[in-house]
Amino acid sequence: MPFKLIALDLDGTSLRSDLRVSERLTNILQKIKTQNGIRITIATGRMFATSVPYVEPLCANSPIISLNGAEIVDHKNGDIISSFTIPADLSKYGRELFWRYKGAALAVCSGRVFLNKLTPEASGSIKDWFAHPVIEPPPEEGEYSSFFAIGMEEELLTIVEDLHRNFYELIDVDIFPSLRYKPLSYLEVRAKGVSKGSGLKYLRELLGIDKSEVLAIGDWTNDIALFREAGFCATVANAAPQLKELAHKVSSLTNDEDGVAEILEELFF
Secondary structure, eight states: OOOOEEEEOIIIIISOTTSOOOHHHHHHHHHHHHHHOOEEEEBOSSOSTTTGGGTTTTTOOSOEEEGGGTEEEOTTTOOEEEEOOOOHHHHHHHHHHHHHOSSEEEEEETTEEEESOOOGGGHHHHHHHOSSOEESOOOSSSOEEEEEEEEOHHHHHHHHHHHHHHHTTTEEEEEEEOSSSTTOEEEEEEETTOSHHHHHHHHHHHHTOOGGGEEEEEOSGGGHHHHTTOSEEEEOTTSOHHHHHHOSEEOSSOGGGTHHHHHHHHHHO
16 A cells, blocks of 8 residues: 555554563564655654654654644654644643642643652553653743643543633543553643644644555544544554544454554555
8 A cells, every 4th residue: 555654653552561562563664664665653642752762663763743742753852843732821720720639630841741749549650651750830931732630530520621611612631541550540631623633634744745645553542533634544453442433444453462563564565
């Protein structure tokens, strides 16, 4: 198939449950990149810094879509190419709201991570997704990419209600369950219209690549927007049902069984 760009999700897709990339997948991606001259990017909800260990194993040779599209980052040096920030009025309100939250809450501002408190139940998630958080109030000045909160879903819903009541037209808010740290859920706040899909659209236009020439592979609901900006979409067997409905191809294998490797082998060889 005439693909020019492959967009890979990390957690639950390209990574196994032990957070490693299989040697089989690395070898296949290297072969695809060498033989076909295809560009490879990572599209993730993680910060760029916590995605860096996977740039080489996944043979990424294009800017990275991080924080679910809030930042596009140079894969070679970590410089932010583009940042889609939250409006100033909401940033002020968000700082105050998240700082009062009884669980763990984080704000990503100008490339730094500010944490209200480190709770035992949230420590694993924070380590996986965020780099070098500091426990101090977020600054009044600065460009905010995202706000996050970690806790039980019913606790997070109170924040959602508060935010929607005051800033519904300015933001996108998602709550999704943690697959690795059950029964926790995550809440994420981004500027309106910012998603993995908007990040992919920005990247492919930057690279001069048409939507029809993009292959996207993911596993969870935050990949729905990614799929809508790709010409061909595929999922692993452990993917969310909503994503499987949108996929052109569903692997019979999970992320732990090299589902992504199987997909690529069938599409390219």
